[in-house]
Amino acid sequence: MKIGSIIKWEQMTGRSFLTMQYDNEEDVMKLLYCISSPKATFEAFKKLPAKHIKRLLSDLEEEIKIMNQFTKESDGKGDTETKITDIAYTLIFAGMSTEYVMDRMTITDIATAMRAYEEKKKEDMEASRLWTYLTMCPHMDSKKIKGPRDIMKFPWEDQAKPKPVSDEALKVFNDFITGKLKAKWQED
DSSP: OBHHHHHHHHHHHSSOGGGOOTTOHHHHHHHHHHHHOOSSOHHHHHTSOHHHHHHHHHHHHHHHHHHHTTSOOOOSOSOSSOOHHHHHHHHHHTTOOHHIIIIIOBGGGHHHHHHHHHHHHHHHHHHHHHHHHHHHGGGSOTTTOOSHHHHOOOHHHHHHSOOOOOHHHHHHHHHHHHTSSOOGGGOO
8 A cells, every 4th residue: 555545545535544444435445446546536436346346455455464564553542633645745855755655655664764754854953053053162152052952952862861870779779789788588
């Protein structure tokens, strides 16, 4: 199932593909229509012989089985408002090939592509901050601003910062390592 087909489905339904209901005949028929790229209207497509629709449905079921091998189990708490259309165009405007995104990328590739995009975005922002810092260096007090992070901190930098270990926790750890502290199950 290519991203281009999913975008057509979102355009037809006006909903995010993440809200697709596989037990809803209308949703499934629209998906089959978008995947098969027919040269007819949706109304004409719905009048195709049942045998043809059944074959398309069988092909879709097999494709979903194959794709499920490459996806993680969802906790059901994901964002159902985000449209695959928006994600696809974000990737395209970030420089990914339109032909690849629309015609070759599958839904299972989206998460990996978005992680790479987010990582690249962080790197670009950090590089921009570094160049800003280097440009400003001759004009600022080096006692107040010692590095690029003093100009601007990014949210992901606070998360990555290790928390200091308290003196009490360090003492307990040292007592345990040296044998001064025994676990309850080791006591007589």
